Amino acid sequence: xxxxxxxTATTLGxxxxxxxxxxxxxxxxxxxxxxxxxxxxxxxxxKGRSGKFAKHIALGVQVNKRAYxxxxxxxxxxxxxxxxxxxTYSKHWxxxxxxxxxxxxxxxxxxxxxxxxxxxxxxxxF
Numbered sequence: 001x002x003x004x005x006x007x008t009a010t011t012l013g014x015x016x017x018x019x020x021x022x023x024x025x026x027x028x029x030x031x032x033x034x035x036x037x038x039x040x041x042x043x044x045x046x047k048g049r050s051g052k053f054a055k056h057i058a059l060g061v062q063v064n065k066r067a068y069x070x071x072x073x074x075x076x077x078x079x080x081x082x083x084x085x086x087x088t089y090s091k092h093w094x095x096x097x098x099x100x101x102x103x104x105x106x107x108x109x110x111x112x113x114x115x116x117x118x119x120x121x122x123x124x125x126f
Contacts, residue, residue: 001068001069001070002035002067002068002069002070003032003034003035003068003069003070003071003072003086004029004034004035004036004037004062004067004068004070004071004072005025005028005029005034005035005036005037005072005074005086006036006037006038006039006058006059006062006071006072006073006074007022007025007037007038007039007073007074007075007076007078008038008039008040008041008054008055008057008058008073008076009038009039009040009041009054009076010040010041010042010043010046010051010054012040014076015038018076018077021076021077021078021079022038022076024079024080025074025078025080027080028080028083031083032085032086034072034086035067035068037058037062039054039058039061041054041057041058045057055073055075055111055114056126057126058073059071059073059114059116059126060123060125060126062118063116063117063118063119063122063123063126064123064126065118066118067118068118069117069118070086070115070116070117070118071115071116071118072086072100072113072114072115072116073111073113073114073115074112074113075111075112075113078112078113086115089102089113090115093115098116098117098119098121098122098125099114099115099116099117099122099125100114100115100116101113101114101115102114
């Protein structure tokens with residue numbers, strides 16, 4: 001299905017610091033035929049929450065649009081060193097699960113890579 005790879009910033013100033021990773025994200029997405037989106041989430045959309053919630057807001061917007069079967073958010077500081085497709089990592093993602101996170105092998109959840117299926121459940125979640 002159609003996939004979009006996205007990252008989120010909360011200020012324009014963030015973009016210069018993450019220029020090279022963003023180019024890496026765009027090249028990775030283009031190589032695999034994914035859509036590529038950079039979302040700018042303003043402070044008023046955060047409603048007093050930490051800027052770390054911007055990715056959830058932006059991901060929710062894409063899931064609700066349903067232009068893609070799967071929307072994946074990658075943190076601005078992430079770097080694709082491997083050109084393996086996202087399906088390599090999500091091949092064991094059960095159809096009954098609507099969210100996918102990168103596995104750190106640790107106790108905590110790493111939201112640096114977070115994917116959501118565009119469906120009713122994900123729309124309600126975000």
